[in-house]
Amino acid sequence: MFELIRQNKRRSLLLMGFMLLLLLGVGFAIGFAVVPASEPLDMGGATLYLPWGGLLGMGVAFLVWGVQALAAYSSGDRLLMAAAGAKKIQKQDHPRLFNVVEEMSIAAQLPKPPKVYIIEDMSLNAFAAGRDPNHAAVAVTAGLLSKLNRDQLQGVVAHEIAHIANRDVLFMTMAGIMVGSIIMLTEVFFRVMWYSNIGASRRYRSRRSSRDGEGAAKLILLVVALILAIVAPLLAQLLYFACSRQREYLADAGGAVYTRYPEGLASALETISGNPGDKKSVSKAMAPMYIVNPLEAGQRAISSLTSTHPPIEERVRILRSMGGGGSFADYAAAWNKVDGAGAARIPASALAQTAPVAARAANAQEPMAAITAAAAAPVGQASKTGVPTPSRRATPEATPRQRQRDTGDLLRRMNKFRFINCDCGIRIKLPPEYAKPKVKCVRCGKIHEVPRQP
Amino acid sequence: MGATVILLVILAILVVIALWIVGIFNGLVRLRNAVKNAWSQIDVQLKRRHDLIPNLVETAKGYMTHERETFEKITQARNLAQKASGPAEQGAAESGLSQALSNFFVVVENYPDLKANENFMQIQEELTSTENRIGFARQAYNDAVMVFNNKIEMFPSNIVAGMFNFTKSDFFEIEDAAEREVPKVSFS
Structure with missing residues (x-):
């Protein structure tokens, strides 16, 4: 897992760097288009214009992003939870959910269990937030609690905990803010263009259009700025979505590994997709953080460039093809079977570091029979090779x-x-x-x- | 002039190798600590189970007035498990406790009022979650051991592991064959 996390971190940094460049580029272009360059300076024979406007735009862009990023870093989980309308609960409010969360954080070796939030909504969904495992939170909807049985709930919680363990949450938050900043800046830019072309820039033109060449150069730059302003938000969003999809698969794999019971998550996903509730209050920027996209619930069968999540049917098929295995290698093999190139996307280091382990059996449905039968079950039962899988006492299932x-x-x-x-x-x-x-x-x-x- | 350049290059290579060794060494230490921590988690969860049992007995006593023997067995098994030291003794005591608990829950089937009691249901949820936690803690321990052992065996970290005498950890396994056998539980 360490390798997986580290690779995630590296890729995140790379992507963040790229997005930051995009953001600064947009800032520069906008500033350059709005505020004219300085008077020409003569520097050793070459004429130089100091792009004050561009620098200013870059500064503003960085500031806009920096302030938001700082706010998200210091209190990101609380901000996101508030934005989603989630309320923090204590253990006595819903012991079962709390226990499932704690069980899964033990399985994932988190330093401490994340905080638990409830969204008062009867749709079926869940998400995680927080910058690192020490400052993390998971939220589930009330609908999820009433519709899913314990195994399914465990699968969903394990998926969210995997997001936390893989440090997806910090990355998605930061990237989301970056996308938001870019969109915001370009929108401001278009507004400014609308007014400045009629008012402000005519004044400059009258002063400087004495030289035609300079005017033409400025026009070209303006067009470049316009194109950048149109393309940048789209590009940023596509990048964001691509990463989001990749991370969903990895979190599914993590969920299967922690529970050693892929069927739990598979059937949970099926139930969720079969109950398309409407959750209209979800903002577009937050959509990638949920276990299934709340904005596209029950609409889409194929994956496209603009999807934040892989299609549920495919996720379920992969989980069901794990053939009694419960490791990253099994997930990768199943992914390969379902979708040719799948395994290439799970880092080899992660595969090498988990031996094949057997999945466990389903929990029995009859409450008391379950607890007695499972207490009698052998510890360290049937593992194919390598790591023995200690069996757990099945939980009495709530009706x-x-x-x-x-x-x-x-x-x-x-x-x-x-x-x-x-x-x-x-x-x-x-x-x-x-x-x-x-x-x-x-x-x-x-x-x-x-x-x-x- | 040429000699100094060669010397500097050799020095640079040595520094890089040293940094690389330090990196791998630190990684190994981190993994070893993860294994230790995962092991202590199992103890934490076992203690949690011991702490829950007095509550369970207290709640059930009011309903199960004619089952003194069952209660005694549980309390005994719990005290035994608490006192046990060493992995072998501990393992035996814990499985004895599991046995006593499963017997207890078979008896509970005869008391529908107790089964419907809110307090009892809460304790039961805690107890079953504790069983899950013990299982997941063992699973997490084995996962940690797996990663650590792989690092020790695989190239190139195996060289550093050999240099500093890192030894492989053991997986959690129940040694006793009898314990693996499924005890007969009848529902009559």
Whole structure:
């Protein structure tokens, strides 16, 4: 994994450098077009114009990006979570989700589990944010919690944790800001052009058009600036999307490796694509961060240049073709089978560093039978070669009704409901409007003190 | 003049080689620490399991009034696991605890009221998650060992590993064949 992360970092830096150049280029062109160059200077026979405007534009472009990047770096996860309308929850709000997140961060060897956020939305989606594993967060929608079983939820969370472990989050945030800055600058540029061509630049023209050659040169530069301003945002976006797709595959592979159960993520993706909820409040810049693109839910079968995500069907097919394996090598082989060139995109170093390991069996559905049967299951069972895979005790599976109830409780808790667990086993849920100091249990009639409003 | 240039070139090459060795050495140390850390994670999760059991017993006692023997077995197994030292003894004690717990949950099947109790359900979720965590911690340990061992064996890092006596770590495996066997659990 270290190799994978390091390669990711190198590629990220390269791409960031390229995007930064693009940004500075756009800044220069815009500045140059808007503010005229200095009076000609005579420097040892050659005439030189100091492009004050260009330099100024570059400075502005860098500043625009720098400020945003700094803000994102220092509090990126909180900013993104707020932008997505996600709320932070505590362990008692939804123990199952918390446990799954913690289990997966153990499997991924993260230094500490990420913070957990909930998006109050019944569509099915999830995303991760944060600059490094120490400052990371995962968000899932309420719909996801109520629709997916534990294995599926584990797959989705493992995918998000893989994004965190691969340092995708920092890169996508920074690249997203870069794309945003470029788009912003060019939009400002077009506005300025609209007005300055009529007003400001005529003034300059009258002063300087004494020399025709210079006017022509300026016109050419203006055209270049225009073309750059049109092409740069598109180019930046295409780069961004290409990286995003690549990282989705890697995160899927990571999800399969951490859970040793590719079917969990596969069936989760299927369920998600079968439930296209509408989440219209998602901004375009954030779309690549979700597990499936919330803007294109259930619309598209083929991958195109402008997709942020590979098609879900293909992701599911790859995961299902792993043939009982649970390693990067198995994922690469499956990718190869499904799409000729796939394996070439997983770094060889990552393949070399994981031995073939067996995937584990599905968790049983019957709650109590599961816990007893799995406790009895052997530890270190069937591995093909190399690394033994310690089996885990299967978890008692919550029924769909129970999941819905848990999700309802979670949303109530987020909206300041109070809960009292009565000794008779019932859970009393009090709305925030409930003002009396005591409440009677509906089943056993015991009187409970009402806890203060949190 | 020519001699100094050659000397400088040799010196530069030596410096590059030294830096390269330092880089690989640091990488090996980092991987070895990852292995150590992954191992300690397993202990953390085992301790978590020990800490949960008194809660479980406390919650279930009110419902299961005629099952004193089952409770005693669990508490005993837990105390044994807590005191165990050394991998072999620890492994045996932990699997004894697993056995006691699975017996306990078979008995719980006879108490639908307990199964529906919110507190009990919470503890059960914690307990099963702990079992998962132990499993994932072991898996993570094996992953870390895998990466470390590969680094030690593969060229060119194997040269540096040999120079500084890095030795391969062992995978987590259950040694005892009897433990691998599936104990019979009947649902009657």
